[in-house]
Amino acid sequence: MRSQEAAELSGKLRGPVIDGDSIDYDDVRKLYNGMIDKKPRMIARCSDVADVIEAVNFGREHKLLIAIRGGGHNGPGLASVNDGLVIDLTSMKGVRVDPASRTVRVGPGCTQGDVDHAAHPFGLAVPAGIVSTTGIAGLTLGGGTGYLTRQYGLTIDNLLEADVVLADGRFVTASATENLDLFWALRGGGGNFGVVTSFLFQARPVDMVYGGPIFWDQKDAGAVMRRYRDMLPGAPEKLGAFLGLKTMPSADPFPREHWGKRICALISCYNGPQAEGEMAMKPFLEGLPPPLVNWMGMMPFPALQSLFDPLLPSGMQWYWRGDFVNELSDAAIDAHLAQAEQTPSTLSLMHLYPIDGAVHRVGRGDTAWNARGATWSMVIAGIDPNPQQAGPITRWTKAYWEAVHPHNQNGGKGGGYVNFMMDDEGEGRIRATYGDNYDRLVTIKAKYDPDNVFRVNQNIRPLH
Known part of the structure; x- marks a missing residue:
């Protein structure tokens, strides 16, 4: 009985x-x-919105x-709470595209894949992340980084x-003309201020893109990471490329002879024709050892966004830590490689997502998101389907983060992307993440x- x-x-x-009785x-x-x-x-x-109002008032x-x-x-x-x-x-999943104004109105229950599906027939996309199930x-309230970040912010x-x-x-309604202070805070401040x-x-404008993964054996990862570090700042902003230290999945269509190998991955998206994309990628690839796999090619943008969805279904064990990164020194690369050699499961990874280009043309105080001077957003994620692996992947993630954190933004004194934070990192990390914007x-x-x-969020406590 309820x-x-x-x-x-x-x-x-x-x-x-x-x-509980349902x-x-x-x-x-x-x-x-x-x-x-x-x-x-x-x-x-x-x-609908009326339900949300009633639920907030009731709670x-x-x-x-x-x-x-x-x-x-x-x-x-x-997204949940004990005894609350x-x-x-x-259920609030509507998407409406206005091709004339190139705007997209999105309900709060939508995934990135919902938005990609609705916008793609119009040759449009909303700059978002890299996994369609997000x-x-x-994603938006925390900032939102992905393949289009360098070009479109x-x-x-x-x-x-x-x-x-x-x-x-x-x-x-919060916008540039209504409740401007709330609009400022929503752009990076998480779910602290209300229910959107x-x-x-x-x-x-995004349609067909030249994209996909390139994988090298991890013995070549140092050379790949240094090349990526050196070439990214001068690369065309139409090129979004993130770097990963990962393991070759032991599943089709990945080559069986490389299943289970530790690898260094460069996963890229060039928003334009193949010939231009190949030219943009050329400085990243020339002179490097031959990759194990190069699957870059032309594809619809939503296909790239959903490329890795089958590897990460809901219900996996996850523990992650993030940081913002200004520079990728040789010492930092060595620390990354040492930790990546200890990967506890085939799905565990480290990714470096670029946050330069268009991101740097927005002022640090123009939105709540405060890392406008950083070059990358890093995430280390321990992932495994087996609940018995929860301890090992958590310990590995924490040890990896502690090893590389001193090399990251401001000598390890900076914060990390709130969407890559767990709930055990403390108020100090939140303060560091928002920096000069925290008091506001x-x-x-x-x-x-x-x-x-x-x-129930990465909480910003109000003054009393």
């Missing part, structure tokens, strides 16, 4: 309310990160801890407005959420 609270909330919503409770409460198991008291599966009035779930791709499991209320937006809401640099339900249940129920993005964020938090209703 609780009185669940029955009361259910009477206020169009969407269903799931609790037959689908265990399926609905599952998180992307299989390492985390939370048991919310209730899950409000909102169907606040009943003093329930509230978590917000968009696409559900959050690494530290902040999950406001689940996964939720667009969380972060996802937040292409955000025009957001509709938001505030902690007191009010509905507002609609995003309006400026889309960019605290002030805005106090204005829009003075009681810290939205605190």
Whole structure:
């Protein structure tokens, strides 16, 4: 028999309310990160903005801890909460493309793949991440980096407005002309300030791209990393290329003779024709040892975005740590290679995502996102399908991060991308991440959420 609270909330919503007595409770409460198991008291599966307003008001009035779930791709499991209320937006998935204005309006439950699918027939894309299953809401509110970042900036640099339900249940729009302080904070400040129920993005011309992976044996990784470091700053901004230390997947279509080998990967996207793309890649490849695999070719942009989805289904064990990186010194490369030799599972990895080019043309104080001077965003991720591997992949990730962190932004004193943070890193890391923007964020938090209703996140506590 369902609780009185669940029955009361259910009477206020169009969407269903799931609790522990619901037959689908265990399926609905599952998180992307299989390492985390939370048991919310209730899950409000909102169907529209009115449902969101009712759910926020109900949670606040009943003093329930509230978590917000968009696409559900959050690494530290902040899309759920034990014995609290999950406001689940996964049913709010509409995408509307306006080809005349080149804008795309996106619901908060959409994945990046939903947006790519809707925009591609118009020769457009919203600059976002590299995996199509990523939720667009969380990715955007944290900043948003991916294949198009060097050419078109972060996802937040292409955000025009957001509709938001505030902690007191009010509905507002944040843009360059309305609630400008809230609009500033949403662009990088995470889910601290309200529940975003609609995003309006400026889309960019993207159609067929020259892209794909190139893999080298890890014995050649030092040379590849140094070449990548030296060539990236002068590369055309149409070229987005990230570097990874990984393991060759033991599955088709990867060559069987290389299954299980530790590798260095360069995964690239040139937004233009093949001849131009080949010219852009030439300085990266000339004089290097022959790769094990070179699968670069022309493909639709959504195909590149979803290329690695089958390797990373929901429910894997995950533990990750991130950093912003200014320079990749020879000493840093040596530290990376030493740690990559200890990879505890075939899916565990290190990636360096470029955040130069267009990102650097936005001022550090123009949005809450504060790493405008960095060159890369680094993530180290321990990943494995086996729950018994949770300990080893966590220990490896922490040891790897501790080894390379002193080489990273400001001698290891800088922060990391909030979308690559776990929930055990402490307030000091959050402060370092936002730097000079932190105090302003605290002030805005106090204005829009003075009681810290939205605190199941990388939390910015309000001043009292």
